[in-house]
Amino acid sequence: MVMTTLFVITIPSLAQTSIVGNIQTEIVVPxxxxxxxxxxxxxxxxxxxGGSVVxxxxxxxxxxxxxxxxxDQYSAAGFVVTGLPNTLISMILPQSVQKIYSNNGSYELAVxxxxxxxxTNGQLTNSSGKLEINVGATLNIGxxxxxxxxxxxxxxxxxxPNN
Numbered sequence: 001m002v003m004t005t006l007f008v009i010t011i012p013s014l015a016q017t018s019i020v021g022n023i024q025t026e027i028v029v030p031x032x033x034x035x036x037x038x039x040x041x042x043x044x045x046x047x048x049x050g051g052s053v054v055x056x057x058x059x060x061x062x063x064x065x066x067x068x069x070x071x072d073q074y075s076a077a078g079f080v081v082t083g084l085p086n087t088l089i090s091m092i093l094p095q096s097v098q099k100i101y102s103n104n105g106s107y108e109l110a111v112x113x114x115x116x117x118x119x120t121n122g123q124l125t126n127s128s129g130k131l132e133i134n135v136g137a138t139l140n141i142g143x144x145x146x147x148x149x150x151x152x153x154x155x156x157x158x159x160x161p162n163n
Contacts, residue, residue, distance in 0.1 A: 029129060031083035033160060036132075039111075041139045042074030050141040057117040057134035067141055077135040081160070085129040090122030092159040093135065100154030109152050113138040 041053050044067050051065020059076045063069050081089050093114035100109050114137045125131045135158070141147050 028084055029082075031081065031087075031089075031160070034080050034082075035077070036080055037075045037078030037134075039077035039135060039137060039156075040073070040075045043070040043072035044068070044139075044141065045070065046141050046144055046147055048143055050143045050147060052141065053139040054113075054136070055139070056136040057115060058136075059134070065141075079133045079135070079158075081125065081131040081133060083125055083129050085125060085127050087125045087129070088122045089118070089125060089131050089133075090120075090161060091116065091118065091133065092161065094156050094158070098137075098154065098156045100152045102148075102150040102152050104150070107147055107150070107152070109142075109147055110140040111137050111154075111156070112140065114156070 039055070041055055042061065044053055044063070047066040047068070049066040051063060051067035053067060053069065054062045054064070055074065055076055057076050059074075061069060061074050083089070093116060094112075096112070098111045098114075100111060101107070114135060116136075117134045118131070123131060
């Protein structure tokens with residue numbers, strides 16, 4: 001007969017320690033952008049050779065080449081950015097030529113050299129969280145055969161990277 005001996009060892013339990021952790025978040029006002037004025041070069045009389053129209057962010061319009069500007073309404077594009085007060089807002093304007101098309105879709109004009117009234121490194125929203133942005137560009141008009149009379153329209157994209 002084999003005898004086994006059983007030993008029981010008791011280890012005293014260690015005291016537990018705990019801590020209460022903290023949790024925090026902040027829900028902020030989302031940044032929104034609204035177009036308040038469209039980029040409108042106005043009415044233009046194009047003669048045989050065409051030319052260009054430069055519209056500045058300050059709403060100054062100058063023609064080049066063989067085009068004449070009328071006393072019609074025109075406007076630099078306008079946008080209102082709304083978000084947190086004193087937030088740096090930057091934007092990326094189109095770097096390539098943007099096309100606008102005649103109302104029947106048969107003809108196109110080129111728009112390029114977009115420029116805004118905010119510096120390339122951005123600008124802070126005001127204490128109310130708003131920033132007004134104006135954008136101008138250059139409209140390039142071909143001769144009358146390639147760009148006959150009509151209404152030309154299109155779109156362009158401005159990117160507001162997360163800051």
